Amino acid sequence: MKQLHFKTNHDDHLIALLAALAVTIHIIESAFPSPLPGIKPGLANVITLFAFIQYGWKTALQVSLLRVVISSLLLGTFLSPTFLLSLSGALLSLLALVLTQLPFRRHPQHQPGAIGYAIIAAISHMSGQFLVAWYFFIPHPGLFKLLPIFITFAVLLGIVSGIITQFLVKSITQNLQLSDK
Amino acid sequence: MKSTLTFAKTSLNAADIIILFLACALTAWIYITFWFGNHTSGSAETLVLQVAQQPPEEYSLQDDRIIDINGPIGHSLIEIKQGKARFIHSACRNQFCVFHGWLTTPGDTTACLPNRISITLKGNLSEYDALAGGQ
Numbered sequence: 397m398k399q400l401h402f403k404t405n406h407d408d409h410l411i412a413l414l415a416a417l418a419v420t421i422h423i424i425e426s427a428f429p430s431p432l433p434g435i436k437p438g439l440a441n442v443i444t445l446f447a448f449i450q451y452g453w454k455t456a457l458q459v460s461l462l463r464v465v466i467s468s469l470l471l472g473t474f475l476s477p478t479f480l481l482s483l484s485g486a487l488l489s490l491l492a493l494v495l496t497q498l499p500f501r502r503h504p505q506h507q508p509g510a511i512g513y514a515i516i517a518a519i520s521h522m523s524g525q526f527l528v529a530w531y532f533f534i535p536h537p538g539l540f541k542l543l544p545i546f547i548t549f550a551v552l553l554g555i556v557s558g559i560i561t562q563f564l565v566k567s568i569t570q571n572l573q574l575s576d577k
Numbered sequence: 578m579k580s581t582l583t584f585a586k587t588s589l590n591a592a593d594i595i596i597l598f599l600a601c602a603l604t605a606w607i608y609i610t611f612w613f614g615n616h617t618s619g620s621a622e623t624l625v626l627q628v629a630q631q632p633p634e635e636y637s638l639q640d641d642r643i644i645d646i647n648g649p650i651g652h653s654l655i656e657i658k659q660g661k662a663r664f665i666h667s668a669c670r671n672q673f674c675v676f677h678g679w680l681t682t683p684g685d686t687t688a689c690l691p692n693r694i695s696i697t698l699k700g701n702l703s704e705y706d707a708l709a710g711g712q
């Protein structure tokens with residue numbers, strides 16, 4: 397019998413590692429009750445953010461798509477409304493990150509740090525989910541009364557995940573420099 | 578980076594500070610728009626009136642009028658004025674429907690249960706209220 401062989405390179409291993417981390421965080425997080433439906437710390441986005449800052453948007457896109465699909469399969473929400481919300485949030489936040497980075501292409505040393513990107517990602521993640529929820533599931537104008545609360549939490553939790561990402565980036569780059577020497 | 582602000586071991590550069598400022602401004606603007614502004618997406622256009630066991634009837638909110646409805650326990654009066662609607666009298670004891678006041682936005686509903694009359698404002702947008710889905 398002929399065996400299948402996949403040739404994998406370093407990038408594949410990296411993406412698999414990051415996606416596995418993100419899935420783990422996502423699933424642990426989904427076990428905790430939330431004070432308000434729709435508000436979650438979103439710590440899995442730390443991994444996406446880290447991938448984006450350290451390796452660029454292509455890696456981040458693959459990591460976040462894998463995270464959304466695999467964790468929804470494991471949680472049993474694949475193709476359900478929850479999955480759609482998760483997917484739309486992930487895609488919109490990555491799009492916003494790419495658009496934010498665009499003007500800094502020539503001067504990457506002036507681009508925002510982890511906290512700036514995290515705030516952008518959190519706000520766009522929340523608005524993406526909110527618009528999909530409003531357009532497809534609850535098309536009632538009263539829903540917009542909740543938007544200020546959601547955005548407030550998005551900004552606060554974005555700052556928190558930005559700080560975590562910054563620590564992550566710092567410690568990992570320090571370790572890399574150490575191992576290079 | 579030269580222009581970094583360090584606070585509790587986290588650093589913010591100029592772009593971070595601009596983003597933080599814009600995020601706060603956006604949050605403030607959203608509070609003002611959606612909590613204190615007169616935001617409604619779509620305006621109410623018709624009044625849907627339902628009396629026990631009968632098919633619902635629709636009335637336009639453009640024409641000011643008073644509708645006199647006969648329910649199981651007596652008369653109810655519903656007023657339509659300037660795109661709004663309310664109960665002004667009902668034969669019931671509690672008068673909850675009257676105290677509810679004006680219905681102004683699409684989806685607003687009130688009912689006189691003893692007299693088995695309910696009114697709902699319908700807008701031009703939403704045909705349904707919510708879709709329920711599994712977790």
